[in-house]
Each structure stands twice: as C-alpha cells, then as structure tokens.
Amino acid sequence: MPMRTDNSRKNFIASMSIMLIMTFLGFFTRKIFVDSIGVEYLGLNGLLLNILGVVSLLEGGFGTSIVYNLYKPLAERDEPKIIALVQLYRKIYRYISGGILLMGLAIYPFLDVFIKGGESLEYVSAVFFIFLFNSIVPYFAAYKWSLINADQKQYKLAAINLVYQVGLNLAKLAILYYTKNYILYLLIESLFIVGYNVAITYQVNRLYSYIKTKIKYKVDEETRKKIITNSKALFLHGLGGYLMHSTGNIVISSFVSIAIVGLYSNYTLITVYINNLINQALNSVSESVGNLLVTESRERVNQVFNTIFLLNFILVSLPVIILSNTLNPFIIWWLGSEYLLGTVTVIIILVNVYILGMRLSAQIFKVKSGIFTQDRFSPLIQGCLNLALSLLFVQFWGITGVLLAATISVLSIGFWQFPYLVYKHTFKKPLSLYFIRYAKYTAVALFSWAITYCICYQFEGDSIGYIMLKGIISLIVPAGLYYISFARTEEMQSLLFSYVKPTLLKIFQ
Numbered sequence: 001m002p003m004r005t006d007n008s009r010k011n012f013i014a015s016m017s018i019m020l021i022m023t024f025l026g027f028f029t030r031k032i033f034v035d036s037i038g039v040e041y042l043g044l045n046g047l048l049l050n051i052l053g054v055v056s057l058l059e060g061g062f063g064t065s066i067v068y069n070l071y072k073p074l075a076e077r078d079e080p081k082i083i084a085l086v087q088l089y090r091k092i093y094r095y096i097s098g099g100i101l102l103m104g105l106a107i108y109p110f111l112d113v114f115i116k117g118g119e120s121l122e123y124v125s126a127v128f129f130i131f132l133f134n135s136i137v138p139y140f141a142a143y144k145w146s147l148i149n150a151d152q153k154q155y156k157l158a159a160i161n162l163v164y165q166v167g168l169n170l171a172k173l174a175i176l177y178y179t180k181n182y183i184l185y186l187l188i189e190s191l192f193i194v195g196y197n198v199a200i201t202y203q204v205n206r207l208y209s210y211i212k213t214k215i216k217y218k219v220d221e222e223t224r225k226k227i228i229t230n231s232k233a234l235f236l237h238g239l240g241g242y243l244m245h246s247t248g249n250i251v252i253s254s255f256v257s258i259a260i261v262g263l264y265s266n267y268t269l270i271t272v273y274i275n276n277l278i279n280q281a282l283n284s285v286s287e288s289v290g291n292l293l294v295t296e297s298r299e300r301v302n303q304v305f306n307t308i309f310l311l312n313f314i315l316v317s318l319p320v321i322i323l324s325n326t327l328n329p330f331i332i333w334w335l336g337s338e339y340l341l342g343t344v345t346v347i348i349i350l351v352n353v354y355i356l357g358m359r360l361s362a363q364i365f366k367v368k369s370g371i372f373t374q375d376r377f378s379p380l381i382q383g384c385l386n387l388a389l390s391l392l393f394v395q396f397w398g399i400t401g402v403l404l405a406a407t408i409s410v411l412s413i414g415f416w417q418f419p420y421l422v423y424k425h426t427f428k429k430p431l432s433l434y435f436i437r438y439a440k441y442t443a444v445a446l447f448s449w450a451i452t453y454c455i456c457y458q459f460e461g462d463s464i465g466y467i468m469l470k471g472i473i474s475l476i477v478p479a480g481l482y483y484i485s486f487a488r489t490e491e492m493q494s495l496l497f498s499y500v501k502p503t504l505l506k507i508f509q
Contacts, residue, residue, distance in 0.1 A: 019280055021162065023273050025169040027334065030269055032173055034262075034335060036180045040121055043262035046249045047114060048131045051107060053246040065230040066143075068370050069223055070150035071290040079210050082147070084217035088227075089143035097139045104132040114250055117257035123183055130186045134193055141197040144204035147211070152288060156207060160199045168192040233376035240379025244386045244409060248402050251387075255394045263339055264399060266331060267346070271353050274319045281315055282308065282360055290368040293426075301365075302427045303494070309361045309437065310491040311499070314482060316357035317445040320350050322474040324449060325456040329470070332462045341399070348403040354445075355410050358438065362418035369426045375417055382413040444485050448478035 034042060066089045073081040108128060115121070148154060168189060175185045205212055219227070253261045289308075292301055327350075331340055341349075386409035393401025419434040455477065456470040486492040 019273075019277050022165045022169070023277075025166065025173075026269065026273065029169050029172055029176070030266065031334060032176045033185075034266075034339075036176045037182050037185075038120075039259050039262035039339070040117075041182055041262075042265050043249075043253065043258035043260070044115075044121055044124070044127065046261050046265045046268070047253045047258060048128060050246045050249040051111075051114060052104065052131055052135050053242055054103070054107070065227045065372070067146045067150045068230070068290070068367070069227060070147065071368075072294055074151050075291060075294060080217055081219075081223075082208075083211055083213060083215075084219045085223075086143055086147055086211050087217055088219050088224075089146060093139045093142050097136050100136050100139070101132070104129075104135070114254050115258055116254055117259055121258075126183055127186060130183070130190060134186075134190055137190075137193050137197055141200045141204075144201050147208060148204055150290070152291070153207065157200065157203060160196065160203060164192060164196040164199070230370070230372040233373040236376045237372070237379045240381070240383035243383025244379065244406070244414075247383075247387050247390065248406065251390045251394055251402050252399050255391075256398050260399055263341060266335060266339055267327070267341060267349055270323070270327065270330075271349060274323070274353065275357065277319070278312075278315045278357055278360065282312060282364060289364055293365075293368055298427060302429065303490070305361065305365055305422070305427070306437070306491045307494040307498070308364070309434075310441075310486065310489075311495055312358065312361040313441040313445070316354055316360075317441070317448075318475060318478055320354045320357075321445065321449045321452055321478050322471050323353075324350055325452060325470045325474045326467050329462045329467050333464055333467060345400045345403060348400060348407060352403060352407055352410070355407065355415060358441075359414065359418050362422050362434070365422045365426060366418050369422065371421050371425055374421055374425070378413050378417055382409050385409045385412060444481065445478070448481045451481075452477050 030042075066085055070082065070085055072078075073085070108125070111124060111128060115124070148156065171188045171192065172185055175181060175188055249261050249264070252264065289304070292304060296304075324347075327346055328340055328343075386405055389405035389408060390402045393405050395401070397404065416431075416435075420431050423429050423431045423434055452474045455473050459466055459469060483492075
C-alpha cells in the first residue's frame with residue numbers, strides 16, 4: 001500500500017508540474033497562431049484532428065485490454081508473461097499503423113465535403129498528410145507506453161515529457177513569429193513527435209531491459225481469448241466515443257463554417273487544459289487502482305473509490321465555477337471580443353465539462369475492474385444518438401445545438417451507466433448510494449456558484465486584474481464551503497491525510 005500511494009504521488013507531482021508549464025505556453029502559442037495565421041487554419045486544425053480520429057478506431061481498445069492484463073504479471077514479476085504481452089502488443093500495432101495509413105488515404109478524396117467557408121485555405125492536402133503522419137508515429141512506441149503505465153512509473157518519463165512539450169512549443173513560437181508559415185509549423189511538430197517516441201522507447205528499454213530479448217514468447221490461450229473478447233467490446237466503446245466526442249467539429253464545419261470551429265477551438269483549448277489537469281490528477285492514482293483491485297478487499301476498494309470520487313468532484317466543480325465567472329472576460333483579454341461565443345453556448349460548454357468530468361472516477365474503476373463487455377453496445381447507441389441530434393439541432397441553433405445534443409446524449413446513457421456497472425460488479429452495492437453522493441455534491445457546488453456569482457457581479461471590467469480577482473473569489477469561496485460541508489466525512493479525512501498532506505510534504509521537501 002505505501003509503495004502504491006508513493007507512486008501515485010510521484011505521478012501526480014510530475015504530471016502537474018508539466019501541465020502548469022504547458023498551460024502557459026499553450027495560451028501564448030495560441031495567441032501568436034491566431035494573430036499570425038488566422039482563425040480559419042485554427043478551425044482546420046480542429047477539423048482534421050476529428051476526421052483522423054476515426055482512424056484510431058483501428059486500435060479497437062486493444063491497448064486498454066493489454067494494460068489490464070499487465071497488472072497481475074507486473075505485481076507478481078512474471079517476466080515471461082510480461083514479455084509475451086509486450087511482443088503481442090508490438091506485433092498488432094505494426095498492423096494497425098498500416099491500416100491507419102490505408103484508411104487515411106481512403107478519407108482524403110472526401111475532404112472538401114467537410115469544409116464550409118474554407119476558400120482562403122491553402123495547402124490543405126499537404127496539411128492532411130502531415131496530420132496523418134503524426135497520427136501514425138505514436139503507435140510504434142505505444143507498447144512501451146502500456147508497460148510503464150501499467151507499472152505506475154509514468155513519473156520516470158517526466159523529464160522527457162517536459163523537454164518535448166517545452167521544446168515543441170518554443171519551436172512553434174519561433175516558426176510563427178519569424179516565418180508565419182503553417183506548413184513549417186506542422187513539420188516541426190512532426191520532427192518533435194518522432195524524437196519524443198524515440199526517447200520514450202530508449203527510456204523504457206533501459207528500465208525494462210528484459211523485454212529486449214530475441215526469444216519469442218506466446219500469450220497463453222486463456223489470456224489471448226480474454227484480450228480478443230475485451231478488444232471487441234472496447235472497439236464498440238471507441239466507435240461510440242468517436243461519434244460522441246469527435247463528430248462535433250465535423251458537423252459544425254460542414255453546416256456552419258470552419259471559422260466557427262476556430263472560435264470554438266479557443267474555448268476547447270481552455271476546457272481541454274482543465275480536463276487534462278483533472279485526468280492527470282486522477283490518472284496519477286488510476287494505475288494504483290488496478291493494483292488495489294487485485295490485492296485489497298471489496299470494502300477497502302469501495303472506500304478508496306469514495307475518496308477518489310470526492311477528489312473528482314472538487315477537481316471538476318472548482319474549475320467550472322471559476323470559468324463561469326471568468327471565461328468570456330478572459331477570451332476578450334486574451335484574443336479580443338470578436339472571438340467570443342454566445343452566453344448560452346458557453347453555459348452548455350461548462351455543463352458538459354461538469355457532467356463528463358464527474359463520471360471519470362467511475363470510469364477509472366470500471367476500466368481497472370476489467371468491465372468491458374457488459375456495456376459494449378451502450379456507447380455506440382449514445383454516439384449514434386448524439387450524431388443524429390447534432391445533425392438535427394445544428395439546423396436550428398448552429399453550434400449551440402451541436403453542444404446541446406452532446407448534453408442530452410450523455411444524460412441518456414453515459415451519465416448513469418459507468419457507476420451502475422461499477423456498483424453492480426465491483427462493489428456489489430446499490431447504485432442509489434452513488435447518486436445520493438452525486439446530488440449532495442452538486443447541490444453544494446450550485447450553492448457555491450450562486451454565492452461567487454453574486455460577489456463577482458459587483459466587479460465589472462475585463463482587465464487581467466479583474467479577471468484574477470474573480471478567479472480568486474471563485475476558488476476561495478467554494479473551497480471554504482466544501483471544507484465546511486465535508487470536513488468531518490471519512491472521504492475528506494482520507495483525502496487530506498492520505499493524499500494531499502503527503503503530496504505537499506513531498507513537493508516542499
């Protein structure tokens with residue numbers, strides 16, 4: 001248990017440090033990008049990422065299934081089984097890389113169908129193939145990632161991640177500032193992606209030298225069947241996830257305009273940073289959950305979940321409350337009022353951040369419990385519903401309709417299904433316990449938001465000073481109310497003394 005918790009803290013500190021640096025560089029790079037190249041190319045960026053997201057479906061959840069099967073052999077130091085899984089992973093991903101290339105070539109002739117109002121865009125073909133190359137390269141080192149993630153040693157890659165992220169963004173800034181050349185900007189990114197994956201491969205080979213053997217190992221038949229079964233289910237999850245989360249920009253670009261995709265991308269840059277922050281914090285303990293599930297009692301696992309769910313709530317609700325009071329003023333200060341989206345659109349964006357973010361803890365326990373097949377069709381149904389509603393609502397309400405479609409789709413299935421499966425199969429407890437906590441947390445968050453909104457409303461202005469003041473108010477007031485509300489609960493005590501205190505001590509030692 002101490003080693004598991006210590007690894008979680010190391011992963012958390014490493015990931016948070018990198019995230020803070022990258023947040024600053026990301027905003028600065030985006031400002032220079034918009035000023036130098038324009039919002040249409042920003043929209044093209046978002047569109048191509050979503051279009052090429054479909055090729056990642058070839059991965060089919062195979063990686064997640066492999067990582068799940070690595071937990072036990074890593075815990076038992078069963079090197080032959082580890083090597084067999086890694087060799088299988090490497091072989092499959094070579095085939096996947098070839099499949100992604102073929103799918104990309106098949107998609108290319110239809111690019112014009114998805115771009116509305118993009119007459120000023122140049123070199124779209126070259127841009128597409130650079131994006132395709134960047135999508136393929138990471139798969140050559142994916143099996144290395146799976147091993148170090150399953151072993152809870154992501155912090156061992158912190159220096160590589162930092163050099164990659166800082167170096168890439170500084171190089172991009174230089175290209176934008178001195179040349180304003182979009183193609184060169186993308187080629188620099190390709191160069192860094194190749195270098196990054198080479199560095200990851202070298203580091204993992206150094207840490208797990210035994211995987212470099214030339215002896216061929218085979219995965220036992222029972223494990224192989226389990227991997228195939230889980231991968232089939234995860235493919236449906238991936239397809240549903242794509243229809244749910246990666247078709248929005250395509251619909252907006254096809255029916256509204258690619259420039260609106262660019263405006264929306266500025267908001268998603270902020271929400272993606274927030275989501276990444278939350279994911280990094282929760283993922284720093286997620287691999288420990290995999291170990292926990294195979295070594296601890298069901299009751300202990302449930303206690304840890306309750307603590308992580310409270311952490312999940314705090315990490316999601318605080319940024320949403322802060323953004324509700326500062327997001328549009330920040331956009332005005334950062335880029336200008338011409339880059340604003342409507343108030344209703346912004347509200348729906350923040351509601352979606354909260355709903356999707358609050359299910360992360362249940363999702364972690366679902367995946368780490370190996371629950372893949374029981375809900376294999378649900379994400380696909382949810383994704384199809386989202387796409388159908390998006391195509392309908394965009395005709396009436398534009399981008400707001402597309403975002404509203406996502407809200408309705410998640411509430412219909414994804415909102416309740418992850419916790420349902422975890423409580424049924426992992427905890428063996430009634431689902432009502434989860435939603436009682438959810439309702440209590442949400443009520444406290446709404447009360448906190450109402451107070452901060454009333455206070456922040458007294459301060460008019462879009463200067464950075466006013467934005468920072470509103471942000472501080474929106475952080476301190478809810479944090480204080482959360483502590484008052486939950487201080488005596490077992491979850492808050494565990495969070496403070498088992499996670500927060502040791503992490504702070506490690507930071508300031």
